[in-house]
Amino acid sequence: MMPRQVFVVKVPASSANLGPGFDSLAVALNLYLELEAFRSDQWEVELLSPSLMDFPRDEKNYICQVALQTASLYKQKMPPLRMTVKSEIPLARGLGSSAAAIVAGVELANEFCGLQLSEREKLAIVTEFEGHPDNAGASLFGGVVVGSQIGTEVDLTVLDQIQFDPILVVPQEELLTEISRDVLPQDVKFSRSVQASAVANQLLASLMVQNWKLAGKMMAADLFHQPYRKELVPFFDDVREKAIQSGAFGVALSGAGPSILCLTEPGNGDQVAEKMKQCINGMEIMNLTIDWTGCRTSMKKSGFAL
Ligand SMILES: Nc1ncnc2c1ncn2[C@@H]1O[C@H](COP(=O)(O)OP(=O)(O)OP(=O)(O)O)[C@@H](O)[C@H]1O
Numbered sequence: 001m002m003p004r005q006v007f008v009v010k011v012p013a014s015s016a017n018l019g020p021g022f023d024s025l026a027v028a029l030n031l032y033l034e035l036e037a038f039r040s041d042q043w044e045v046e047l048l049s050p051s052l053m054d055f056p057r058d059e060k061n062y063i064c065q066v067a068l069q070t071a072s073l074y075k076q077k078m079p080p081l082r083m084t085v086k087s088e089i090p091l092a093r094g095l096g097s098s099a100a101a102i103v104a105g106v107e108l109a110n111e112f113c114g115l116q117l118s119e120r121e122k123l124a125i126v127t128e129f130e131g132h133p134d135n136a137g138a139s140l141f142g143g144v145v146v147g148s149q150i151g152t153e154v155d156l157t158v159l160d161q162i163q164f165d166p167i168l169v170v171p172q173e174e175l176l177t178e179i180s181r182d183v184l185p186q187d188v189k190f191s192r193s194v195q196a197s198a199v200a201n202q203l204l205a206s207l208m209v210q211n212w213k214l215a216g217k218m219m220a221a222d223l224f225h226q227p228y229r230k231e232l233v234p235f236f237d238d239v240r241e242k243a244i245q246s247g248a249f250g251v252a253l254s255g256a257g258p259s260i261l262c263l264t265e266p267g268n269g270d271q272v273a274e275k276m277k278q279c280i281n282g283m284e285i286m287n288l289t290i291d292w293t294g295c296r297t298s299m300k301k302s303g304f305a306l
């Protein structure tokens with residue numbers, strides 16, 4: 001049998017908001033969604049990770065749906081693919097699993113319909129699917145990102161001078177973003193939004209100048225979403241206290257929750273994670289690093305999986 005060319009996509013997880021940077025700030029993490037795909041005569045999705053087993057194995061799979069819709073956006077017909085998907089990203093835990101799936105779907109359409117999308121076009125499409133540029137921008141570009149959306153224009157800056165070690169506390173229960181957005185208010189008073197925006201600006205400034213104490217204070221001072229979402233994450237205060245006692249400088253809800261993002265000064269992650277493991281029970285402590293690459297794609301000769 002002739003070896004076939006297989007398209008490979010690897011997309012990092014992400015943690016959005018970092019506290020006050022609601023729908024705008026995010027960091028890419030070294031947990032990955034990986035897929036391999038080639039043209040076939042029908043859609044066939046082989047799911048290789050236990051967490052994915054309940055997802056559709058044909059074109060109804062969300063990744064395929066994103067690919068099909070992206071292709072039709074550009075008036076192209078997406079060919080059926082045979083593919084394998086595996087993922088280390090916990091689902092519906094605030095680690096950007098849906099954004100990673102969207103990025104993978106857009107890359108499939110780009111490759112198999114020859115769309116030749118620019119990075120900016122990809123960013124606009126993934127933001128449209130996800131509704132905000134934070135997780136999707138981090139998954140696409142890697143690093144610590146600031147995204148903004150004005151109308152259909154999406155802008156994104158990667159802040160490669162910011163460094164910290166991220167530790168994620170991941171509970172067993174899922175929390176769908178949809179539910180976690182439902183508890184947010186429709187409107188925010190002008191004076192409160194001025195303060196909330198100042199807190200977000202101060203967080204970024206303090207991370208840039210490595211003023212860890214101030215950064216931690218700002219992560220806790222968020223007024224946009226954490227005060228409303230805390231009722232959905234009753235263990236938040238307890239985990240926060242234990243993470244700070246263990247040496248983290250800042251703690252925030254990861255994305256829409258329920259996972260909790262704890263930041264340590266660069267180089268302290270291992271030590272702080274070890275201490276946290278000793279005092280936090282019933283939840284996974286993930287000692288992670290920032291992914292600085294973002295989504296990567298490549299071609300390879302067919303492997304054993306396909
Ligand atoms: N690899 C995947 N394949 C297919 N569908 C997926 C995949 N990953 C995520 N999804 C879909 O996305 C849903 C989770 O999205 P949701 O926005 O609720 O959480 P999240 O993206 O993990 O967290 P957050 O947006 O807070 O970071 C899953 O229940 C599933 O429907």
Ligand SMILES: N[C@@H](CCO)C(=O)O
Nearest residue numbers: 016022023177255256
């Ligand atoms: N910024 C988003 C991330 C989750 O999609 C939120 O907090 O709802």
